[in-house]
Amino acid sequence: MMKAALDPVTLATPFFIATVILEIVLGRFGKLKARYETKDTAVSLVMGLVSSAAGLLTAGASFAAAVWIYQHRLFTIPMTAVWAWVLVFLLEDLTYYWFHRLSHERRFWWAAHVNHHSSQHYNLSTALRQTWTGGVAGTWALWLPLSLLGFPPAMVAIEKGISLVYQYWIHTEAIGRLPAPVEAVFNTPSHHRVHHARNPRYLDRNYAGILIVWDKMFGSFQPELDEEACRYGLVRNLGTFNVLRVAFHEWIGIAQDILRQPRHTLGWLFGPPGWSPDGSRDTSAKLKAEWAARQAVAPAPEREAA
Amino acid sequence: MTAEGGPRRFAAVTAAYPIQFAVSAAAVGLMVALAAWATRGRGAPPLDEAAARAWLADEFPGQTVEALWLADDGRGGVARSGDWALVLSRMGDGYAARRLPWSQALAAEPRNGRLTLRLADVAAPKAVLAMAAWPPRAVAG
Numbered sequence: 001m002m003k004a005a006l007d008p009v010t011l012a013t014p015f016f017i018a019t020v021i022l023e024i025v026l027g028r029f030g031k032l033k034a035r036y037e038t039k040d041t042a043v044s045l046v047m048g049l050v051s052s053a054a055g056l057l058t059a060g061a062s063f064a065a066a067v068w069i070y071q072h073r074l075f076t077i078p079m080t081a082v083w084a085w086v087l088v089f090l091l092e093d094l095t096y097y098w099f100h101r102l103s104h105e106r107r108f109w110w111a112a113h114v115n116h117h118s119s120q121h122y123n124l125s126t127a128l129r130q131t132w133t134g135g136v137a138g139t140w141a142l143w144l145p146l147s148l149l150g151f152p153p154a155m156v157a158i159e160k161g162i163s164l165v166y167q168y169w170i171h172t173e174a175i176g177r178l179p180a181p182v183e184a185v186f187n188t189p190s191h192h193r194v195h196h197a198r199n200p201r202y203l204d205r206n207y208a209g210i211l212i213v214w215d216k217m218f219g220s221f222q223p224e225l226d227e228e229a230c231r232y233g234l235v236r237n238l239g240t241f242n243v244l245r246v247a248f249h250e251w252i253g254i255a256q257d258i259l260r261q262p263r264h265t266l267g268w269l270f271g272p273p274g275w276s277p278d279g280s281r282d283t284s285a286k287l288k289a290e291w292a293a294r295q296a297v298a299p300a301p302e303r304e305a306a
Numbered sequence: 307m308t309a310e311g312g313p314r315r316f317a318a319v320t321a322a323y324p325i326q327f328a329v330s331a332a333a334v335g336l337m338v339a340l341a342a343w344a345t346r347g348r349g350a351p352p353l354d355e356a357a358a359r360a361w362l363a364d365e366f367p368g369q370t371v372e373a374l375w376l377a378d379d380g381r382g383g384v385a386r387s388g389d390w391a392l393v394l395s396r397m398g399d400g401y402a403a404r405r406l407p408w409s410q411a412l413a414a415e416p417r418n419g420r421l422t423l424r425l426a427d428v429a430a431p432k433a434v435l436a437m438a439a440w441p442p443r444a445v446a447g
């Protein structure tokens with residue numbers, strides 16, 4: 001078990017609990033917009049609880065890898081310098097963007113990330129619906145170049161924790177749109193609602209962690225539109241609240257596909273989610289293209305949100 | 307590497323984790339109980355035909371619903387669209403939707419007033435619908 005001396009997520013846990021309680025209670029009395037469902041909430045919170053334990057299983061290995069890389073660093077960057085924290089903030093957030101994009105656009109990493117998107121609700125408990133298999137999927141390796149550059153691994157770990165804590169509060173329908181300068185620069189509840197939406201227009205958009213500017217730079221930005229309310233969840237929503245199925249269904253799906261058609265193993269593993277050799281399944285790109293074609297015929301929104 | 311604080315810090319974190327986990331687990335119980343209280347009596351209404359068609363239009367855009375049969379308790383339904391059966395089944399206050407070959411849906415037999423449709427999907431293994439009469443008389447002939 002290896003943790004940085006200052007772990008922002010651990011420090012923020014009482015805040016997470018207090019704000020979920022607040023959102024449930026205020027939502028119950030109609031003081032803010034919040035939709036909860038008991039089993040959905042239970043799944044989200046149990047996923048989060050077990051995720052913290054599952055993360056420990058691989059945390060040692062990933063931290064040891066970072067330490068080893070750091071021993072071969074190109075520069076020595078001091079943890080005490082303000083410029084170093086500014087720089088690590090920017091580079092960590094950029095790394096997060098590409099980690100997150102990879103986690104949506106390639107099935108192997110989507111298998112670890114899909115559970116975070118599996119709720120049909122969007123509230124603070126959804127933020128805690130975290131992966132059990134992220135460490136095994138190995139995406140932590142994407143942060144190793146920061147240690148190679150010379151950022152101390154603990155500094156990177158703290159910055160990752162800050163990013164995770166930041167992303168907690170944006171999982172809510174209680175906050176509408178923030179002032180334009182904030183929406184222009186930062187990832188906000190509005191931008192992240194789009195990210196969790198399953199409407200074809202909104203699929204695979206807004207991968208940002210803290211700064212939304214990466215999406216604008218790399219062409220994946222989509223603002224939330226008044227005329228199209230977000231519908232949350234997966235393209236094909238789960239038909240079970242069994243947490244084991246929530247955690248592992250995509251991994252099992254990959255295994256089943258490979259066993260059925262082993263010669264397409266690379267495609268099943270690293271194709272986009274929904275890829276199939278004969279194109280009979282739905283990728284985000286296909287769903288978006290079909291939606292665009294329908295829009296060309298009937299441009300009005302197909303249906304108000306449920 | 308140092309900000310770890312050495313073996314003593316490591317031991318302290320290791321010892322504290324079970325306590326932290328236990329407290330978090332208790333908090334999870336509290337939050338779930340609160341959610342149950344907050345949503346009591348506020349479940350989703352039973353599906354009517356219009357709502358079911360709207361869900362199906364969302365879930366299967368471009369597929370024409372030729373006929374629709376709702377579950378007796380309004381917690382789902384089956385629609386026919388050509389050679390496909392489009393299935394809706396309640397998940398919390400929402401729905402999970404899948405399609406399966408119509409012939410397969412037609413062959414399913416209700417038991418004790420419940421129709422179980424195998425969906426061949428690890429993420430939604432089956433839909434259990436309250437349907438005492440299946441297949442529909444109009445279809446079964």
